Amino acid sequence: MFKKLLVLSAAAMLSIGSLAACSNEEAGGSESGEVQLTLWHPEGDKSVAYDEILKEFNKEHEGEIEAKIEYIPRGNKYAYEDKISAAATSNTLPDLVAMDGPNVANYADAGIIQPIDDVVKEKDKFVDSAIKQGTFNDKLYAIGPTESTVALFYNKKMLADAGISPPTKLEDAWTWDEFYEAAKKLTDKEKGIYGVNWTLDYGEWIIYFTGPAVWSNGGSFIAEDGSTSEGYVNGPETVEAIKFLQKFTNEGLVNLQPTPTEFEDGNAAMMLMGSWQWAKLQGYPETEWGITYYPKSPNGDQVSPSGDWTWGISTSTKNKEAAGELLNFINTKDNVNKIAAVESTPPSRTDSMADLTEWDQEPMNVLKEQVLNTAHARPATTSYPVLSTKYGQAVQNIFLGGDVQDELDKVAKEVDADIARK
């Protein structure tokens, strides 16, 4: 009967564990007059670049500042965000904290990150979507070196065999119908080959990758002022967009339980994936890969999602000045180039874009064009965690055959209830 207490105490231990893990680092520094900075970033391929950048920074500021970065696992859920929440309650956040774009509003509103308008240099060098994503209540709270986008990757041979030539110009981007026809043609149920692969995780991915379909159709997730989601997340344009995507799962053009490398193994002809997929595909040089634009609604323009991991300064830092210096150092042109290169994520600085010439060549130009021309940020609302989670669960249900309107109505109800409580 006391087992339930175990659950609670486990939760308590989790937060106390993270407290113990970082408090000793935070307290240090005064001895030698050296300022200690800590950074949190999710685990991933970018760590190669960050390790190098921090080494350089520490060398440049020897005896003055020492920065240390911690990489935290993210999983296919919200593990990283959970860790930030736990640290916020115990006031043990690092000086610089990396966060996914849509969380900026939530963190800024809760007061765990601070405005950095007076800190960031060269603000005008960043693409609009990156600035917009880091802004809450007209103040800049976060800035990051990279942007992101979702495009349609494809297996060149499979498409050529089916006589399909995907668009190579932004203005020719496939409409939904063209995309659907291609997927249908490419699906071969006998051989177990699917037209498209799109990953279904239990985290942020769903709202991120389905967003463009919604926006392209003139829909949205929440009112511009964040006051309600009723009529937005369940509005007719959004419902229509999701119904279009549901067609793929209903007709078996998408595998609902794919293997992690279904596309790479040639068991799916196309893949809706983030820009980082291009770096992964380089590990499969025996196949020729192509990229084309995210398909557009017949009722609107081509839209692509945006927003990548971005840096903010926590309110608990004791060294805002040093933290600001490091923030600017991470976002210099040279360092942005380095970070962008490791994962083939588009840089968020326009001058870095110009530097990285491979982004002008086919097929990577597709990613660049999307970032510069059609990027759309995810909604900035303090109720984002509820929106992202509930919307993700609803879309999962829809892909399994649930009723689109019913499921999205439920999301609107939950999100609005959360807004009302704030």
Add this chain to the structure above:
Amino acid sequence: MEVKTTVVPVSQKKPMTYEKQKRLLGVVFSLPALILLFTFLILPVILAFVYSFMNYNMLNPDGKVFTGLDNYIRLFQDSIFLTSLKNTLYFTILVVPIQCSVALGLALLVNKKVKVAGIGRVFFFSPVVTSMVVVAILWTFLYNVDSGIINNALNFFGIENQPFLLSADQAMNSIIFMSVWQAAGFQMMIFLAGLKDVPEELYEAAEMDGANVWQKFKHVTLPSISHVTGFVLIITTIQAFRLFIQPFVMTNGGPSDSTKTLVFMLYENGFQFRDVGYSSAIAVVFFVIVLVSSFILKKVLKQ
């Protein structure tokens, strides 16, 4: 000399009695455990109880305010809570009898004095020592609708592919099946210990009276291990109520909330939505439910 004078009053002090000493020693020895127990068990429970009457955003601990019974009123109007409660009870009611009987069956099976029994014991116990997260990920692959081994086996017998985790009707049952497989080995071990304690003479006497296998089981084995059975039933029930990892890893509570449990809901509201007040209210209600069921179970078992 001076030293002596200071020593004198001390030596005049009454020596501690043996009883007193023993009590003091007991307190000293249990102090570390008590401190830990208080910090990690009692304090969190008290805090959870207090927080359950508050509107408390995890990211903004300074902004918490008392809201009376608001969280509880919201909870009992929340359709997801009722679904989670229903799912948790469904899981518990099915898993407890199935798992305990499977465990008893396995225990009887490996309670033979032959060499194979030892191998069987290792075989049935090995899933228990494997982390539930790992087991859950593996079973996600086994349950795959297209390429899962279970569907391949079903195909072999002419049964068409089953959606398992993708179907609101089958997901919970699929989780029950794998949970029994994973955990039955543990209860088997406890039963086994009980079975070893049953005196051989009882069986011999029963045989003399002409009892068959079933009669021996019913009139000798079961009554002799009744105290073990009671213990196993209670711990299995409590474990079943706490169902979290399997839906968290395998289905994320879906499809259509069909595998959402109370602990899952507690986690989702507390960590993901950062609503500490509401999730504390769930925790308090959950605590009461587990407490009451264990109490009832104990009463029933005593009779």
